[in-house]
Amino acid sequence: MARYERLYTSHKDNLKPGVYVIELPKDQVLRLPGPRTRKIEDASLPIRCKKHSSCLPWILRFLLFLIVLVVILVAILFLVFQPRIPKYSVEDIKVHEFNLSRELVVMDVIIRAKNPNKRIGIDYKNSNRLWVSHYETVMCRGSLPGFHQGHMNTSTLEARLTANGLHFPKELSSSIKDQQNDGDVHLNVGMDFPVTIKMGILKSMKFDFKVRCDLSVMRLLSNQTAGIQRGSCRLRI
Incomplete structure (x- = not known):
């Protein structure tokens, strides 16, 4: 047998605040995450979003690099071939x-x-x-x-x-x-x-x-x- 102790406060008149001992079979004990555990799990969600959003600066940097590269290549072609309008x-x-x-x-x-x-x-x-x-x-x-x-x-x-x-x-x-x-x-x-x-x-x-x-x-x-x-x-x- 396992014991589960919990401070229980009820609004009903026939129950008074206090400590209650509930005995359950060992194979039927239900475990719920406590407030501390739920806070940790909830806090992990924004972290995942932050990981995805952190990729945006790298994408912008890569696009900027491509634009600069194209501009440099075009400038080199203009300097080498010196195009003029027919x-x-x-x-x-x-x-x-x-x-x-x-x-x-x-x-x-x-x-x-x-x-x-x-x-x-x-x-x-x-x-x-x-x-x-x-x-x-x-x-x-x-x-x-x-x-x-x-x-x-x-x-x-x-x-x-x-x-x-x-x-x-x-x-x-x-x-x-x-x-x-x-x-x-x-x-x-x-x-x-x-x-x-x-x-x-x-x-x-x-x-x-x-x-x-x-x-x-x-x-x-x-x-x-x-x-x-x-x-x-x-x-x-």
């Missing part, structure tokens, strides 16, 4: 057919592309797009075959653009005629070139060169050059 210009536009009432437009657009970089080559992909528009109306479109442009290279490209599948609003003809009478026709030339950059043995992912040119030409007549008076091109990546 330059583009529209040299001429040869008009073969220009009949808006029949929706027949055929032009050859001659483009100069200059790669001023000493250690960087540019791969132009086949899936490129070129177009000529008058304000928001596209008059002809086409593409160029893909090619590789080496470092310190200037290439002259000629693209045949047509109006296949295009439809023109009635206002287009009158707008061009009015400007042509003044000898100052506004044109936009757009070029989207998917490219990859080669820096030695390194090769970049594919991304787009978006070239937009604003031109002023003298005329748009069949079998004549447009006569570019002024123009400027800008590159967006």
Whole structure:
């Protein structure tokens, strides 16, 4: 037999405060954790949480290390290869057919592309797009075959653009005629070139060169050059 002694205080009238001796069989003794044991177990829970939260500074330090490493690598690449932005210009536009009432437009657009970089080559992909528009109306479109442009290279490209599948609003003809009478026709030339950059043995992912040119030409007549008076091109990546 085992004895379990406990100070027991009851609110009932028939029980008085005191010490009671309860006898139970040895194999049926029930053991409950005392207040001191419960406090220890409860105190251990925040410790586990603190252990997990202590990992956060290490994760932040690791991420910061990666960011610093990437910045250092990019800085080294810039110092070694000294990248410069390619330059583009529209040299001429040869008009073969220009009949808006029949929706027949055929032009050859001659483009100069200059790669001023000493250690960087540019791969132009086949899936490129070129177009000529008058304000928001596209008059002809086409593409160029893909090619590789080496470092310190200037290439002259000629693209045949047509109006296949295009439809023109009635206002287009009158707008061009009015400007042509003044000898100052506004044109936009757009070029989207998917490219990859080669820096030695390194090769970049594919991304787009978006070239937009604003031109002023003298005329748009069949079998004549447009006569570019002024123009400027800008590159967006």
